[in-house]
Amino acid sequence: MDVMQTMEELVAELNQHNYQYYTLDAPQISDKEYDALYDKLVALEAESGIVLPNSPTQRVGGELLKGFTPHRHLSPLWSLDKAQNIEQLRTWNARVLKLVADYNTKNPEHPLPVPCYAVELKFDGLTLNLTYRDGELVQAATRGNGVTGEGILAQVKTIKSVPLTIPFKEGVIEVQGEGIMNLSVLADYNSRAAEPLKNARNGAAGALRNLNPKTTASRRLNAFFYNVGYAEGVQFADHREMMDFLRKNRFKVNPYLTYFETFDDVTEQLAEIEESRAGLDYLIDGAVIKVTDFRIREALGYTDKFPRWAVAYKFEAEETTTILESVSWNVGRTGKVTPLARVEAVELAGVTVQNCTLNNVGDIERKNLKHALGTRVFIRRSNDVIPEILGKVTEESDGGEIIFPESCPACGFPLEMRGAHLFCNNKLNCRPQIISRITHFASRDAMDIETFSDKTAGQLHDELNVHEPADLYELTFEQLVKLERFGERKAENLLKALEDSKGRDLASFLYALGIPNTGKATTRMLAEHYHDLQAVMKATAEELTELPDIGGIVAESIVGFFADPFVVTSIQRMLELGVEAKAPEAPRVVNTDSFFSGKTVVLTGSLTKLTREEAAERLEALGAKVSGSVSKKTDIVIAGEKAGSKLAKAQQLGIQVIDDEEELIRLLES
Structure with a gap:
């Protein structure tokens, strides 16, 4: 060819x-x-x-849709040149410096200053061009082809972050920004929608280019603004002045806007943005680097398509498409049967992806994936978790059918549908459930049985008929030494670890039991409130909902768990075998005169100088209540590296966020 x-x-x-x-x-x-x-x-x-x-x-943009009134922009909306790596970015900067030097050689009386740089986020939404006349919003348009766009004034007026009037009354201005759908809003929308959206970018674009403004309003869009493309009666010396003008005129400017005098600092900032990207509550696909001085911008000018004074730095993609090859069904420790998708191997965010989560039966149906085997699907990866399938690329049901199992894939027991999930109720004889429960029971945050693993759990189940955690405490040296790969030393070490675990406190024991819908924060709060295992087991749903951060679902989960005769018998056996599940011996000394006193605090992400557990203990010693979930009652969210949905929810609710670990340590020590 x-x-x-x-x-x-x-x-x-x-x-x-x-x-x-x-x-x-x-x-x-x-x-x-x-x-x-x-x-x-x-x-x-x-x-x-x-x-x-x-x-x-x-070309810069795309064709117009029928049904919208064309709007000719007062000044062109330019596209941006792209840099895929730091080397290409340095090439762009070298060209800027050369053009500035050439200009200064020709104009020695009025030389240009040394270039400085602004770094902004590159949003993944829909470009907006807003026209204001004498302070009133009179038009809003899409980019279109860069010269003419589509008039979408009625749709844009539904975005609450877009000012309908501004203080600047001296003439006509056009302001550019990006219409976006926050990820927390998308998640909430999809939880209720009959037809869920594939991603936030489609959610924003589809809403803004919908002829029914009520549809736009239902998406609860947001917008950030970053440029004044045309202005009568106002001039700016540099980018900082222009952004100050936008802020003063009530435009929402993204807080991730930084200025640098050296290009090396720019590259460091790009690395920081890419690292924190997963914690943002909106999609970005890169950053934009702009020369700040407007005299330099005028001297550099434009190519046919791009300004020479700006460049887009593209990050590694977090979303791509691939072929859905097969779906298998896995059984967890609570009996929940979840689908796992196998996809054609594809590179995404620096790793090779072959497995994706599908959450549950309801998720498959909502995303139009019931007939998707062998077809192309969208997948997304964030926060270093297993990627998620977002939906089919096409709307047709043109693929092989995903068959929902009627019986447990592990034990053959008939499955029960509860809500959107399938469950196997065969707690006593379903191998994956048994092994997962025992492994969780022995884990570090639970009973902390050293040297224990899921392989150990599987071997003990298969060869010594260990079916529940209580069985562990009846194991003997003679039984263990007969096992393959179990010598005398390994047998002695396991028996000692089991003996040591009997002294774990009540909070650890409650967490080890694996009560559905409860985590470490909840079980610790139960232990500190009741101080007695029997009191926890006898608590009513009404009593539990009076406690902080326990809602109706969690309360019913706790009551239902301890109403199970299998659970009660197992706990009684462990107590008879020497497990103490002891409450704290004395109330902790709490500082009631600190920055954190009386405040509800949520930890999310990973810390580098403290473990999450150490941070939680120090916060509680300072009078804070450490919670596992973000709500309107939360006062502070402490966000470490790779913070995810909890940080996003905190930003949505306007909760104070501490994302600097040095600042956290200073507050803890003061």
């Missing part, structure tokens, strides 16, 4: 994807895949010196 034919095919393919993405809001491939095709075309054009008339490299 010759170069011309390859270019023609690439142009046709890219233009089709542009149409799907920009006009229909129904992308067929991920941004990462599109970028690879686009870069291939750019390289071929550079190599051959030929640019086809309809090449997407020669």
Whole structure:
């Protein structure tokens, strides 16, 4: 195949994807895949010196949708040149410095200053261009092709972060920004929607380009603003002045805006943004670097498509598409049977992905995945967790059917549907449930039985008929030494670890039991409130809901768990075998005159100088109540590295966030 034919095919393919993405809001491939095709075309054009008339490299945006009034922008909305790595970014900066030096050589009387830089987030939403006349919002438009966009004033007026009037009354201005859908809002919307959205970008674009403003309003969109494209009666010396103008005029400016005098500092900031990306409550796919001084911007000017004074630095994609190959069903310690998807191996966010979560039966149905085997699906990875399948690329039910099991894949017991989940109720004889319960019981945060693993649990179950945690305390040396790979020393070590675990406190024991819907914070609070195992077991749902952070569902889970005769018998056996489950011997000395006194605090993400447990203990000693979930009652969220949904919810609720560990330590010590 010759170069011309390859270019023609690439142009046709890219233009089709542009149409799907920009006009229909129904992308067929991920941004990462599109970028690879686009870069291939750019390289071929550079190599051959030929640019086809309809090449997407020669246009800024897409075609207009029918049904919207065209709006001609007062000044062009430019696209941005891209840098895929730091080396390409340095090449861009070297070109900026050369152009500035050339200008100064020709204009020695009025030289340009040394370039400084602004770094902004590159949002993954829909570009907005707002027109204000004498302080009133008179028009809002999409980017369109960069010269003419679609009028969407009624839709944009539903975004509460868009000011309808501004203090600046001296003429006409156009302000650019990005319409977005926050991830917390998307999650809430999808939990109630009959047809869930594939992602936040589609949610924003589809809402803003919908002819019914009520649909737009239902998406609860947000917007950030970053540029004044046209202005009468006002001029700016630099980017900082322009951003101050936007803030003063009640435009929402993203807080992740930083300024630097040296380019090395820019690259360090980019690394920090990419590291914290997963904790944001909105999608970004990179950062934008801009020269701040407006005289330099004017001197550098524009190419046919891009400003020379700005560049977009693209991050590694967190979303892509691949083929859904198969679905298997796994049984957890509570008996919940969950689907696990096997997909065609694909690179995503720096790792090779082959397994994805599907959550439950309801998730499969809501995402139109019931007939998706063998078809292309969207997947997303964030926070270093197993990637999630977002939905099918196409709406058709054109793939193989995912068969929901009627009986347990491990033991054959009939399954029960509870809500959106399938459950196996065979607690006594379902191997995966038994092994998971025993492994959880022995884990570090529970009974902390040293040297214990899921392999040990499996071997003890298969060869010594260990079916529940109580059975562990009846094991003998003679039984263990007969096992394969169990010598005398290993047997003695396990028996000693089991003996040591009998002295664990009540909070650890309650957590070890694996009560559904409860975590470490809840079980510790139960232990400190009741100080007695029997009192916890006899607590009513009404009593429990009076305690902090225990709602109706958690209360019913606790009461239902201790009403199970199997659980009660197992606990009684452990107590008879010497397990103490002892409450704290004395109330802790609590400081009631500290920054954290009386405040409800949530820890999320990972800390580097303290463990989460150490931080929680120190907070409680200072009078704080450490909770496991964020709610309107939360006062402070402490966010470590790779903080996720709890940080996002805190930002949504306007809760104070401490994300600097040095500041946390200072407050703990003061």
